[in-house]
Amino acid sequence: xxxxxxxxxxxxxxxxxxxxxxxxxxxxxxxxxxxxxxxxxxxxxxxxxxxxxxxxxxxxxxxxxxxxxxxxxxxxxxxxxxxxxxxxxxxxxxxxxxxxxxxxxxxxxxxxxxxxxxxxxxxxxxxxxxxxxxxxxxxxxxxxxxxxxxxxxxxxxxxxxxxxxxxxxxxxxxxxxxxxxxxxxxxxxxxxxxxxxxxxxxxxxxxxxxxxxxxxxxxxxxxxxxxxxxxxxxxxxxxxxxxxxxxxxxxxx
Numbered sequence: 215x216x217x218x219x220x221x222x223x224x225x226x227x228x229x230x231x232x233x234x235x236x237x238x239x240x241x242x243x244x245x246x247x248x249x250x251x252x253x254x255x256x257x258x259x260x261x262x263x264x265x266x267x268x269x270x271x272x273x274x275x276x277x278x279x280x281x282x283x284x285x286x287x288x289x290x291x292x293x294x295x296x297x298x299x300x301x302x303x304x305x306x307x308x309x310x311x312x313x314x315x316x317x318x319x320x321x322x323x324x325x326x327x328x329x330x331x332x333x334x335x336x337x338x339x340x341x342x343x344x345x346x347x348x349x350x351x352x353x354x355x356x357x358x359x360x361x362x363x364x365x366x367x368x369x370x371x372x373x374x375x376x377x378x379x380x381x382x383x384x385x386x387x388x389x390x391x392x393x394x395x396x397x398x399x400x401x402x403x404x405x406x407x408x409x410x411x412x413x414x415x416x417x418x419x420x421x422x423x424x425x426x427x428x429x430x431x432x433x434x435x436x437x438x439x440x441x442x443x444x445x446x447x448x449x450x451x452x453x454x455x456x457x458x459x460x461x462x463x464x465x466x467x
Contacts, residue, residue, distance in 0.1 A: 217449055219244040222291040224284070226274050226331055227301030229256035231400035232350060235437035236298060239445050241267050246291040250274075250283050251301065266291075274301045274327030280334055293338040296448055299328035299372075300350040304365040304402065306409045317364050324368035328375060332390070340386050346448050347383075347390035349376050350440065353463050355394050369394075373459045380457030389456040391447055396463035397425050399434040431464035 223240050227233040228249025234256075241247045241264040249257055250272045257269035268290050272283035288294065303323045307316065332347050339345025354362060355369035372392060379390040397403055403425070410421040426434050440462055446452050 218445075220246060221295040221448070222246045222248065222287070222293060223296035223298060223448075224248045224250065224287060224294050224331070224335070225298045225300055226272075226327060227251050227350075229253060229260055229269070231402060232395075232398060232437045232440050233300040234260055235441035236300060236350075236444050237264060237267060239438070239441040240296075240448075241265050243445060245296070248287040248291060248294075250287075274299075274330055275322040277330050277334070280330045284334055288338075293342060294335045295339065295342065295344060296346045296348070297331050297335045297339075298348045298350065298444060299331045301327050302350065302352075302402075304354075304362055304406070306361045306406065306413070307364075308361055309363045312364050320364040320368045321371075324365065325371045325375070328372050332375075332379065336383070336388075339388050340383070343387040345383070345388040347376070347379060347388065348444050348447055349373075349390075349392040350444075351376075351392040351394045351459065353394050353396045353461060353466060355392065356459060356461060376459070377457045384456055389447070389453070391455060391457065392459045393440055393443055394459050394461045394463070395435045395440050396429055396461075396466050397434050398440065399436055403434065428466050429464040430466065433464070435462055435464070 223245045225233050225236050228237050229251045237247050237249050247267040250270050251257055254271050261267045261269035270283045270286050273279045328349050349372050351372045352369045354366045355373040358366050376390045376392040407421045
């Protein structure tokens with residue numbers, strides 16, 4: 215898509231899963247891509263396979279780390295036009311057993327990481343008169359799920375952040391949206407399946423069926439489906455899509 219030629223996109227949690235898929239579609243569309251995360255090897259391996267892509271390690275929960283990463287990214291690719299907050303983490307635990315550390319960690323990674331990226335890139339988008347904020351949230355930002363209340367709380371907050379940010383930036387040529395996928399076929403899903411197997415008598419196939427039973431399509435969401443939606447939000451046809459929480463869930467209620 216020529217509209218993305220030379221635009222600089224930064225993707226947190228960019229080394230694997232959805233982040234990797236997003237990096238791939240944006241690189242193919244001609245964007246200049248920066249992927250970032252805490253683990254260097256998958257980042258470097260992906261960057262080596264994609265055109266106009268660099269990898270820089272950072273921790274989204276640490277504002278100073280984010281600022282250093284952005285400075286390096288700008289030196290290589292120029293001002294950032296598209297910020298995609300994809301980094302996230304979830305573990306399964308009953309509400310009564312959530313420790314304060316687990317609660318804070320979920321907020322730090324899923325919510326504060328989004329805040330750090332968006333706030334640190336807003337000024338340059340405003341200066342350019344064009345920019346896109348995209349948060350990879352979850353259906354957990356739209357409804358509740360048992361045993362992940364800390365994750366649901368963080369993702370609901372991400373949706374609220376996006377809705378508020380959208381109002382502030384709408385007149386400046388910027389948009390902010392959240393993508394809310396259901397269960398996605400990624401390594402994070404594999405960990406959820408392992409947790410179910412450990413906590414119940416289910417085998418792998420039963421655990422997978424338990425997780426996708428609410429999707430009317432009867433399958434898990436694919437990373438490319440999320441990536442392609444993120445790409446669409448950066449095209450001219452999506453210029454008026456702002457402040458939305460877009461469910462990618464096969465029609466799940």
